Amino acid sequence: MATRLGVVKKSPLREYSNIRVGGIIAVNLDEGDKLISVALTDGRQDVLLASRHGKSIRFKEEDARSIGRVGRGVRGMSLEDDDVVIGMEIINEAFSVSTVSAATENGFGKRTELTEYRTQSRGGKGIITIKTTERNGCVIDIKQVTDENDLMLISDQGKILRVPVASFSVIGRNTQGVRLMVTETEERVVAVAKLAEKDEGDDTALGDEEIPEAEAVAEDEE
Numbered sequence: 001m002a003t004r005l006g007v008v009k010k011s012p013l014r015e016y017s018n019i020r021v022g023g024i025i026a027v028n029l030d031e032g033d034k035l036i037s038v039a040l041t042d043g044r045q046d047v048l049l050a051s052r053h054g055k056s057i058r059f060k061e062e063d064a065r066s067i068g069r070v071g072r073g074v075r076g077m078s079l080e081d082d083d084v085v086i087g088m089e090i091i092n093e094a095f096s097v098s099t100v101s102a103a104t105e106n107g108f109g110k111r112t113e114l115t116e117y118r119t120q121s122r123g124g125k126g127i128i129t130i131k132t133t134e135r136n137g138c139v140i141d142i143k144q145v146t147d148e149n150d151l152m153l154i155s156d157q158g159k160i161l162r163v164p165v166a167s168f169s170v171i172g173r174n175t176q177g178v179r180l181m182v183t184e185t186e187e188r189v190v191a192v193a194k195l196a197e198k199d200e201g202d203d204t205a206l207g208d209e210e211i212p213e214a215e216a217v218a219e220d221e222e
Contacts, residue, residue: 001026002049002076002088005033008122009073010064013040028072037088046091046119049076050102050129050142053083057126058091058117075123087142099170101145102130103153103180105188106137110177111145111170131176141192150195153180157187162195 001009009027016026027035041061050056057077064074077085091114092098100117103109110130120126132138143151147166154160161181168178181189 001035001073002037002047002085003027003029003033003073004036004084004086005030006049006075006077006079006085007033007073008047008049008064008076008088009071010041010043010061010066011069011071012066015069025070028070030072036085039088039090041090045093047076048089048091048100048117048142048144049085049126050087050089050139051077051079051083051126052086052132052138053080054102054128054130054132054139055083055126056100056117056129056142057122057124058119059122059124060119061090063122078123078125080125086139089142089144091144098144098146099165100129101143101151101165102139102177103141103151103189103192104130104132104136104138104177105140105190106135107153107155107179107181107183107189108136108177109151109168109180110175111165111168112173113170114144116173128174131174133176136176137188140189143192143194145194148196151180152193152195153189154191154193155181155183155187156190157184159187 045061046058047061048058098114099111100114101111145165149165151163163180
């Protein structure tokens with residue numbers, strides 16, 4: 001589990017075997033904190049956390065000791081100022097060619113080789129995953145992807161765009177990325193979903209307005 005204030009918690013699955021009708025406590029949260037991601041792991045994988053201001057940290061899951069169901073957890077990432085954690089990925093090394101994609105609220109994003117995210121000690125400040133400039137806005141999510149995946153971007157105005165991962169280039173961490181979705185004034189991308197299966201149809205927007213493919217993906221920008 002990961003929270004927006006950088007706390008991570010690992011608990012045995014058996015702790016959640018007897019669920020009551022009204023639910024049970026899964027994690028104790030500090031005041032002002034929220035649970036933002038939960039994933040099933042084998043206990044020996046790497047964890048990747050990403051923050052709203054474009055930082056990320058990758059650490060070994062073994063660095064976080066196993067804690068009981070009602071425990072709080074341990075520090076996964078140290079955050080600066082008003083930064084918060086926005087996403088967690090459990091790294092799957094089974095993919096022969098894998099990248100990390102990052103998407104921002106203004107419709108920009110990129111993918112970077114997984115090897116650029118070196119393993120660090122848990123609880124550090126991390127490294128840059130994408131530049132959060134005025135053009136890009138803040139980061140909304142990260143995903144581990146391959147060329148076979150598509151990404152579904154959803155805006156706060158109810159617009160949806162499906163983008164094939166293979167359509168945008170692999171570039172370095174310390175860059176701004178490319179345009180993935182054209183947004184209107186005051187419109188923001190609020191969610192990203194990874195689709196594992198290819199669709200036989202066209203990759204077009206599913207909202208009221210279609211976004212021309214030529215505008216959906218621009219050239220790489222440093």
